Amino acid sequence: MLIRDPLYFHRTTLAETLLANFKSGIFHALTLFAPRRMGKTQFLLNDVAPLAETQGFSVFYHSFMDSDNDFRAALQLFSENKNNKVKGWFSQIKGISIAGSGVELNKQTEAEPISQIIARLADEKKPTLLLLDEIQELARGVNNSNVVGSLRTGLDLYRDKIKVIFTGSSTNDLRAMFNNGKAPFFHFSHQIDFPPLGRDFSEFLADIYQQRTEAFIDKTALYQTFLRLNQTPMYLRQIIERMIINPALTLEQATEIQLTQSGTGADYHKVWQELTALDQQLLLAVAQGETALYSERNRHELASRLGVAEVKTSSIQGSVRKLENRELLTRDTKNKQSINESAFKTWILDQSVSQN
Numbered sequence: 001m002l003i004r005d006p007l008y009f010h011r012t013t014l015a016e017t018l019l020a021n022f023k024s025g026i027f028h029a030l031t032l033f034a035p036r037r038m039g040k041t042q043f044l045l046n047d048v049a050p051l052a053e054t055q056g057f058s059v060f061y062h063s064f065m066d067s068d069n070d071f072r073a074a075l076q077l078f079s080e081n082k083n084n085k086v087k088g089w090f091s092q093i094k095g096i097s098i099a100g101s102g103v104e105l106n107k108q109t110e111a112e113p114i115s116q117i118i119a120r121l122a123d124e125k126k127p128t129l130l131l132l133d134e135i136q137e138l139a140r141g142v143n144n145s146n147v148v149g150s151l152r153t154g155l156d157l158y159r160d161k162i163k164v165i166f167t168g169s170s171t172n173d174l175r176a177m178f179n180n181g182k183a184p185f186f187h188f189s190h191q192i193d194f195p196p197l198g199r200d201f202s203e204f205l206a207d208i209y210q211q212r213t214e215a216f217i218d219k220t221a222l223y224q225t226f227l228r229l230n231q232t233p234m235y236l237r238q239i240i241e242r243m244i245i246n247p248a249l250t251l252e253q254a255t256e257i258q259l260t261q262s263g264t265g266a267d268y269h270k271v272w273q274e275l276t277a278l279d280q281q282l283l284l285a286v287a288q289g290e291t292a293l294y295s296e297r298n299r300h301e302l303a304s305r306l307g308v309a310e311v312k313t314s315s316i317q318g319s320v321r322k323l324e325n326r327e328l329l330t331r332d333t334k335n336k337q338s339i340n341e342s343a344f345k346t347w348i349l350d351q352s353v354s355q356n
């Protein structure tokens, strides 16, 4: 039996909005952009999938991160077992067991092109919702152009019956995949920034803490901590978990432990040391909220921080490209730069404060 996660904060309204847009035909393909650990996967599994099922969709989930799980074979198996109630969408996730029985993909079935599988799915009475997680892995793989092309063809032809949500942790690769004029997903999907959780999330955790421990927690301080963690749900819930297990811990202490552990300071230090001074200053500028990296003002600011006469636009371009390739920097749908790992952003800001 799947155990319900008591610390999971449901995002039902967001899921309802997305599904309503699918149903009304506003869009048929959607990409959720967000930096790492913001809760994309959990949202698909805990909010979108169950709601879509109750609304009459057959739901398929696949993570391209799981390299030993063949997407085509998984989709084929799904299409064949769709009417079998025991094997719902979650039976496709390798490693998760249903009623105690682990489900492995049957690789024996004869290979069928993806577009053909989608055509068969579109023939069914129920509409299908495909949840394709970590899609950037597909874009990255050098031998995947057939898969991408076939997927695109199928999704394009049957857009009235087959809906799809893509997500990924590297917006850089996603952008390359969706926005590249030559790539088969050009202008294909509607793109939205996955909205970060807000104060209602930190208050939800505060209430659970108070129920469990009968101790008081300052809700404003907890929200401030959430902001300091760049609104990353994983880190705040780990803090609360730690405080529930050990109610003697103060919020400050639990946060301190969390920052040392999630940031693994030593690793960030190493990454930092390997960067050039310009890379470092660019990351710091982005962490501090600079949005116009190439502006005259910012180039002056960079030059003065680096102690040089001038910083050329081309140098910034080269550096940004490198930082994006290394997935240290990412961009949202409006092309705004941000630090990909929120714990790294916190580390950079803390670091700069302690140096001044």
Ligand SMILES: Nc1ncnc2c1ncn2[C@@H]1O[C@H](COP(=O)(O)OP(=O)(O)OP(=O)(O)O)[C@@H](O)[C@H]1O
Binding pocket: 007, 008, 009, 010, 011, 034, 035, 036, 037, 038, 039, 040, 041, 042, 043, 168, 169, 233, 234, 235, 237
């Ligand atoms: N709504 C939520 N309520 C409580 N905890 C959450 C919520 N969303 C995410 N989390 C916590 O954050 C962790 C990371 O979430 P998730 O794996 O969904 O993020 P992600 O955006 O898919 O990250 P990645 O880019 O690494 O794949 C979860 O394991 C969970 O502990």
Ligand SMILES: [Mg+2]
Binding pocket: 040, 041, 042, 133, 169
């Ligand atoms: Mg994920």
